[in-house]
Amino acid sequence: MSVTPDPVTAGAAARAQVRLRVVIAEDTVLLREGLRRVLTDAGLDVAGTAGDADQLLQLVEALRPDVVLADIRMPPTQTTEGLQAALEIRRRWPGTAVIVLSQHVETEHLFELLATDPRGIGYVLKERVADIAQFTDAIRRVAAGESVIDPEVVSRLVARPRRDSPLETLTERELAVLALMAEGRSNQAIAGQLYMSPKTVETHVGSLFAKLGLLPAAEDHRRVLAVLTYLRR
Amino acid sequence: MSRRLRAALIAGAAAAMICFVWSGRPWPAPYLPFFISTAVIGLSFLVAGIAAWSRWPASRLGLLFTIVGYAYLLPATLRNLPNPLAFTIGNLTATVSGGALAYLALAWPSGRLRSRFEVGVVIAEYAWTLVPTFVSMLFWNPSFCGCGGGGHANILLIDSSRSVWDAVNAASIPGSLALTGIVLALIVRHWRSARGWSRRVMTPLLWISVAVIAYFVAQDVTGNLKLAISNGLFFNGIAPLVVLAGPALVVADTVRARSARGAVGAAVVDMEPGASPGRLRDALARALGDSTLQLAFRLPDGSGYLDTSGRAVEVAWPGPGRAVTRVAGADGAMLVHDAGLEHEPQLLRLTAAAASMALEHSRLQAEVQAQLEQVRASRARIVEAGDAERRRLERDLHDGAQQRLVTLSLALGMARDRAAGVDPELGSLIESASKEAKEALTELRELARGIHPAVLTETGLAGAIQALAERSPVATTITAVPDGRFPAAIEATAYFVVCEALANVAKHARADGAQVTIQSRPGRLVVEVSDDGAGGARPEAGSGLRGLADRVASAGGVLRVDSPPGEGTRLEADIPCP
Numbered sequence: 001m002s003v004t005p006d007p008v009t010a011g012a013a014a015r016a017q018v019r020l021r022v023v024i025a026e027d028t029v030l031l032r033e034g035l036r037r038v039l040t041d042a043g044l045d046v047a048g049t050a051g052d053a054d055q056l057l058q059l060v061e062a063l064r065p066d067v068v069l070a071d072i073r074m075p076p077t078q079t080t081e082g083l084q085a086a087l088e089i090r091r092r093w094p095g096t097a098v099i100v101l102s103q104h105v106e107t108e109h110l111f112e113l114l115a116t117d118p119r120g121i122g123y124v125l126k127e128r129v130a131d132i133a134q135f136t137d138a139i140r141r142v143a144a145g146e147s148v149i150d151p152e153v154v155s156r157l158v159a160r161p162r163r164d165s166p167l168e169t170l171t172e173r174e175l176a177v178l179a180l181m182a183e184g185r186s187n188q189a190i191a192g193q194l195y196m197s198p199k200t201v202e203t204h205v206g207s208l209f210a211k212l213g214l215l216p217a218a219e220d221h222r223r224v225l226a227v228l229t230y231l232r233r
Numbered sequence: 234m235s236r237r238l239r240a241a242l243i244a245g246a247a248a249a250m251i252c253f254v255w256s257g258r259p260w261p262a263p264y265l266p267f268f269i270s271t272a273v274i275g276l277s278f279l280v281a282g283i284a285a286w287s288r289w290p291a292s293r294l295g296l297l298f299t300i301v302g303y304a305y306l307l308p309a310t311l312r313n314l315p316n317p318l319a320f321t322i323g324n325l326t327a328t329v330s331g332g333a334l335a336y337l338a339l340a341w342p343s344g345r346l347r348s349r350f351e352v353g354v355v356i357a358e359y360a361w362t363l364v365p366t367f368v369s370m371l372f373w374n375p376s377f378c379g380c381g382g383g384g385h386a387n388i389l390l391i392d393s394s395r396s397v398w399d400a401v402n403a404a405s406i407p408g409s410l411a412l413t414g415i416v417l418a419l420i421v422r423h424w425r426s427a428r429g430w431s432r433r434v435m436t437p438l439l440w441i442s443v444a445v446i447a448y449f450v451a452q453d454v455t456g457n458l459k460l461a462i463s464n465g466l467f468f469n470g471i472a473p474l475v476v477l478a479g480p481a482l483v484v485a486d487t488v489r490a491r492s493a494r495g496a497v498g499a500a501v502v503d504m505e506p507g508a509s510p511g512r513l514r515d516a517l518a519r520a521l522g523d524s525t526l527q528l529a530f531r532l533p534d535g536s537g538y539l540d541t542s543g544r545a546v547e548v549a550w551p552g553p554g555r556a557v558t559r560v561a562g563a564d565g566a567m568l569v570h571d572a573g574l575e576h577e578p579q580l581l582r583l584t585a586a587a588a589s590m591a592l593e594h595s596r597l598q599a600e601v602q603a604q605l606e607q608v609r610a611s612r613a614r615i616v617e618a619g620d621a622e623r624r625r626l627e628r629d630l631h632d633g634a635q636q637r638l639v640t641l642s643l644a645l646g647m648a649r650d651r652a653a654g655v656d657p658e659l660g661s662l663i664e665s666a667s668k669e670a671k672e673a674l675t676e677l678r679e680l681a682r683g684i685h686p687a688v689l690t691e692t693g694l695a696g697a698i699q700a701l702a703e704r705s706p707v708a709t710t711i712t713a714v715p716d717g718r719f720p721a722a723i724e725a726t727a728y729f730v731v732c733e734a735l736a737n738v739a740k741h742a743r744a745d746g747a748q749v750t751i752q753s754r755p756g757r758l759v760v761e762v763s764d765d766g767a768g769g770a771r772p773e774a775g776s777g778l779r780g781l782a783d784r785v786a787s788a789g790g791v792l793r794v795d796s797p798p799g800e801g802t803r804l805e806a807d808i809p810c811p
Binding site for chain 1: 628631632635636638639640642643644645646647650667670671674675678681682687688690691692695696697699700703704705706707708745746
């Protein structure tokens, strides 16, 4: 597979206020091309695509994209090359946002990824690509420095049976706020999604942090890690 | 020994005794001690002869004992007879028993003289008892010792002269002393060259010979010096009994062989299973009383034999004083032992049989062990092959069906977005197809995960166990999981244990919580899953526990289940881990 930087199309550039430059790493050609098409149609600039981790690193070095989409499993060993490449990219080019696409719901991988710095990190189930609007939204969010954690992962952690946990004392509203925080949403976004005022969201956040015994964290990305760590315990 | 020979020997002994007793009538008091000691000694040797003959039919020992017995009894009987010829012959052969004893001592324990020189020594012994006696009798008048009259006449007498008789007797002493010295020296040499079993057999003979020879020398010297003591009760009645030690040797030897037989049997019974051939040799050597015993095995290429300490053994030519016995059954095993043991064929056969049994036992045990090892290895291979197959299946699903479904979902998503503005009905149709695809993906993901958790191979036990705890329908806490990696088979087994155990907790335990602890100890991995549920789980009751125990055993480990009713279940798998 060759490294193929995309020519910038003039029409698309005019449409998007800020055209995000994206690199896609995915070994299945059909899916890779489908993604390129979808993202391009959504107004993103797919600067290049790669079929394995080495190609991906070369592309990132050459193109310095805003966002990298990487499948976790890629040749040659079909294990966690994508994840390792993501970590490498974050180490060498910390400003680059990375979304790791996974076919598993494994918090182990997620925490490996978040451990460095959760800003601009996404861990998303591969099947989310079908919901194009949500998916492009996730890309824009990580590009803006937010964290994006797949709702499936979060809901599994929230739904875990627990004994004698302060989580049982949370109200339904508070739980919903907690889950959205764990997905990496900002207060603003949570307010939009739950149809409440940002002020109410702040109240809920303060109260649930107190119940869980967590220190209130002003920055969203710290909040994500704190909440996820709490849920995973 | 044939029955006829035995009957003849018994009859001969009885007849000789009766004749001796009858001839001695009316047993004059001064000679009574001499009569009694002669009778006791003669009878003892005759009985020992019968015993030795039946114990060692192939050896001449029986004959030699018998000869000594008659050499004591016959001359004494003849001397008692009131017939000049008998009386003369009796006196002429009165000391022939000395030669017979020398023969017996030199031939011990095989019954054969070891060299021509020894044959010469024995002939000289006989000659030296007969020739000087013959010469002295030419001048001996029975009245010298007060035993003449009533047919007790010396027909050899040519000139009754006490001084000549004494002189001849005295002249013979240096020669008989020299011969006695030679005999003793030969016996000492036999003893010194004997090893192992033969040495043990020779040792009592050596001491007996010293005592008997001391007695003979004392008798010769005191008799010729005409010391008063030579006519006393001690020298005529008691001291001669030292010769009884000869027959006692047969008894001692028999007892030794018997006890050795018992000891060999006990040694083999007491051998711990799987003991090395070296241990077997030591036990047999100890029991047998032959420190020189070697247990030799044929080299696989047939080029020779090695003993248990790795020394080469020449089985065809085992060396002087050595003999070889084949150990039946045990392929190419040989006992190389002291040649003296050949006179105890029963003991030797028993030893060989014991060795054969012990070796066969070890061999069978090794075989069973090897088979068990094979079964173990093949079971482990089967399980590993199964694991590999599951990994392959999971990967195929991931790279094939899952990937295609994702691509399909993406295409459906695009189609829906396009159709939405144009044909809402078509849009909602595509939407439902898209949902189906998503459902299928979720199901497929869980299916693949059930077949093999990719996270286990990718990140090891810690991540995989964490994922299990997150998925468990019962609140599950992890107290400890080692971060490091282990061999794939061990990780898979530990994972399987936790997975099945948590599934059991969810299905049967009615528990509020479960706890998982995995600890890496030196040489093993200990996996523990406990819950606070109903307990009462029984591995034999056909639950998943049986399969779990099998799985753990396939990795060479043990599964322990502690599940008292009402007190929860604790499951511990102890898996060997290099």
